[in-house]
Each structure stands twice: as structure tokens, then as C-alpha cells.
Amino acid sequence: MKVDGKPYRTIWVNGDGWSVEIIDQTRMPHRFETVTLKTVADAAHAIKAMLVRGAPLIGATAAYGVCLALREDDSDEAIDRARDLLIETRPTAVNLRWALDEMREALRNRPRGERLEAAYRRAAEICDEDVEICRSIGRHGLKLIQEIAAKKPAGEPVNILTHCNAGWLATVDWGTATAPMYMAFEDGIPVHVWADETRPRNQGASLTAWELGHHGVPHTVIADNVGGHLMQHGQVDLCIVGTDRTTASGDVCNKIGTYLKALAAHDNGVPFYVALPSPTIDWTVHDGVKEIPIEQRSGEEVSRMTGRTAAGAIETVTITPDGSPVANYAFDVTPRRYVTGLITERGVAEPSPEGLAALFPERVGRG
Numbered sequence: 001m002k003v004d005g006k007p008y009r010t011i012w013v014n015g016d017g018w019s020v021e022i023i024d025q026t027r028m029p030h031r032f033e034t035v036t037l038k039t040v041a042d043a044a045h046a047i048k049a050m051l052v053r054g055a056p057l058i059g060a061t062a063a064y065g066v067c068l069a070l071r072e073d074d075s076d077e078a079i080d081r082a083r084d085l086l087i088e089t090r091p092t093a094v095n096l097r098w099a100l101d102e103m104r105e106a107l108r109n110r111p112r113g114e115r116l117e118a119a120y121r122r123a124a125e126i127c128d129e130d131v132e133i134c135r136s137i138g139r140h141g142l143k144l145i146q147e148i149a150a151k152k153p154a155g156e157p158v159n160i161l162t163h164c165n166a167g168w169l170a171t172v173d174w175g176t177a178t179a180p181m182y183m184a185f186e187d188g189i190p191v192h193v194w195a196d197e198t199r200p201r202n203q204g205a206s207l208t209a210w211e212l213g214h215h216g217v218p219h220t221v222i223a224d225n226v227g228g229h230l231m232q233h234g235q236v237d238l239c240i241v242g243t244d245r246t247t248a249s250g251d252v253c254n255k256i257g258t259y260l261k262a263l264a265a266h267d268n269g270v271p272f273y274v275a276l277p278s279p280t281i282d283w284t285v286h287d288g289v290k291e292i293p294i295e296q297r298s299g300e301e302v303s304r305m306t307g308r309t310a311a312g313a314i315e316t317v318t319i320t321p322d323g324s325p326v327a328n329y330a331f332d333v334t335p336r337r338y339v340t341g342l343i344t345e346r347g348v349a350e351p352s353p354e355g356l357a358a359l360f361p362e363r364v365g366r367g
């Protein structure tokens with residue numbers, strides 16, 4: 001996407017041909033800064049501390065983390081150590097494991113002298129593939145928005161609610177949930193996005209709002225608890241969210257609070273779609289509530305808030321009483337019965353084993 005007229009991806013190899021640049025999303029929305037990754041430890045920290053976040057971008061960063069590890073040591077043991085370091089950073093987004101499996105496959109049985117080039121090539125392919133997957137998700141999701149727009153009075157916007165940030169900042173480019181929104185906007189379809197702030201890390205308020213604002217897409221930031229009220233009053237035509245891991249049966253793991261939105265959508269007859277790149281499908285699990293590991297992060301993410309003062313300083317304040325215990329569950333699972341459809345790069349799938357198998361027949365039975 002463009003930022004002030006300059007095209008960006010969220011991750012790229014610098015002119016030196018080996019170091020990796022990323023946008024530091026912990027500084028946003030008030031600072032747009034990049035950070036250079038030079039070691040596998042840099043890549044692991046960037047994922048763990050959420051300088052980069054979003055399932056596809058986590059995978060892409062891990063892929064380049066393997067490249068940076070190989071620069072120091074191209075032995076089998078070093079590849080295994082890099083995988084062990086990276087896989088431990090964040091447990092829920094399956095793209096992390098998927099990308100590391102892809103890198104292991106690309107390097108398996110390859111002579112040591114060829115490994116570094118092969119690793120950078122595969123990491124670049126993973127990034128390019130993600131861009132095309134997201135572009136395709138955009139095209140398939142656009143049709144849903146067009147269908148709703150056709151039933152509305154001319155000029156009235158399609159109101160779309162989204163949760164957290166499943167935008168281009170969560171991927172290499174385009175985003176998953178936001179790709180249809182960008183394409184509809186660029187097609188001249190009136191759209192308006194309700195952007196859940198998404199406590200406690202506020203990815204919606206600080207990242208989705210920033211993205212949409214820079215692209216000129218009309219949007220409104222709302223507290224997480226507002227969505228149900230808006231749906232009750234007919235102010236949401238469609239929900240589109242992202243996912244960090246979707247099971248082979250169609251259960252959807254996504255940012256905490258997604259399940260509650262899906263319940264409200266179900267209760268109010270609002271279509272609830274999930275933008276789902278195929279690398280985010282975990283074909284090895286079927287019951288998301290029972291089988292998907294839910295990351296628990298530091299309670300300080302809940303008890304503290306960081307923002308900009310009127311004077312322009314960036315400050316952090318504590319909002320809970322000293323000594324109050326704090327729990328910080330980062331994801332939840334929406335059972336497939338509350339999902340209207342899964343917008344994949346191959347089309348919209350029914351949220352069921354049969355629905356996903358119909359679009360991805362080559363995966364059936366491979367786990």
C-alpha cells in the first residue's frame with residue numbers, strides 16, 4: 001500500500017541484499033518508523049514484542065529469520081535452532097509453523113553452499129504469494145460487498161464492521177479482511193468501516209484506523225463493546241474479520257473479542273465473514289475450542305495504556321489499581337456455526353470440512 005504516496009510492503013530485504021527491514025508497529029499510529037533485522041534473534045524479538053504482528057506477516061518475518069540465521073551458520077543444527085527460537089515467539093498464529101515448515105522443505109537435503117540463496121528465494125516467494133493470496137481474497141470479498149451495495153439506496157454506504165487489524169499491516173500487502181474494503185472503495189462503492197479499537201493492544205484504533213485513514217476509506221473507531229448495539233440498530237451490513245488459525249472444520253481463532261462479535265452478528269442476522277488465506281488453515285485440528293493454543297500475554301498490556309499527550313509526548317499510564325491481578329488472553333475461537341463464510345483466495349467456502357475440502361481438495365486426508 002502507499003504511505004504518503006510511497007509504495008510500501010510491511011517487510012523487505014534492504015539494498016545490502018541480506019538485512020531485513022520491517023515497519024515497527026508498536027510505534028504507530030503516531031510514529032511511522034522502520035527497524036532493521038540483522039539476526040534471527042532480531043526477527044524473534046520483532047515477532048514476540050509485536051513490532052510485526054498478524055498471522056501472514058509473522059510467517060514472513062520468521063521465514064526471513066531463518067535466512068538471517070543461515071548467514072551466521074548454515075548447518076542443520078543451526079536451522080533447527082532457528083526454528084526452535086522462532087516457533088516459541090507466539091503460539092496461536094499457525095502461519096508461523098507453516099512458514100517454518102516451508103523453509104525446512106526448501107532447505108531439506110540441499111548442499112550447504114546453496115542453502116542461503118535458497119532460503120532468501122523461498123522467503124521472497126512466501127511474501128509474493130501472500131500478496132497474491134490477499135489480492136484474491138479482496139476480489140472474492142468484493143463480490144459480497146457489491147451484492148449488499150446493490151440492495152441499498154444509491155449513495156448509501158455499505159457499513160462493514162471489522163475487529164483488530166487484518167489489514168495490510170498484518171500481511172505483506174493488501175491485508176485479508178481489508179482487501180475487499182480497499183477494492184470496493186477503489187471501485188467507487190460507498191463503504192464505511194466500523195473499526196473496533198480492540199483492547200488491550202488497540203490494533204483497530206492504532207493500525208486499522210491509520211490504514212483506512214491513509215487510504216481515504218471512511219471509518220469510525222468504536223469501543224469493542226459497541227458492535228452489538230450497532231447491529232441491533234441496523235447499522236452493520238456485514239462483518240469481515242481476519243484469523244490467526246482456522247481449523248479444517250471451519251472454526252475460527254482470531255483476536256480476543258471476535259467470538260462476541262460473531263454472537264451479536266448471529267443474533268441480529270448480520271453476515272459474519274472471515275478472510276482466510278490458506279496458509280492460515282490448520283488442517284491438523286478440527287475442534288478449535290479444544291485444540292487451538294490461546295496465547296496469554298503480559299497483564300501490563302491490559303493495565304497500562306500508551307498514547308500521545310496534547311503536547312505531543314508519548315506516555316504510558318497505568319489504569320488498574322496497584323496489586324490487582326490482570327489476565328490477558330490474546331485470542332478466542334468462534335465455532336463455525338456462527339460463521340457465514342470463509343473468504344479464501346480460491347473463493348468463499350462454507351465453514352465446514354466439506355466446504356474447505358471443496359476448495360482445497362489436494363489437502364483432504366493430508367492432515
Ligand SMILES: CSC[C@H]1O[C@H](OP(=O)(O)O)[C@H](O)[C@@H]1O
Nearest residue numbers: 053054055164166170242254255
Ligand atoms: C491477517 S491476520 C490478522 C490477525 O492477527 C491479529 O492478531 P495479532 O495482532 O495479535 O497478531 C488479529 O487476530 C488479526 O485478525
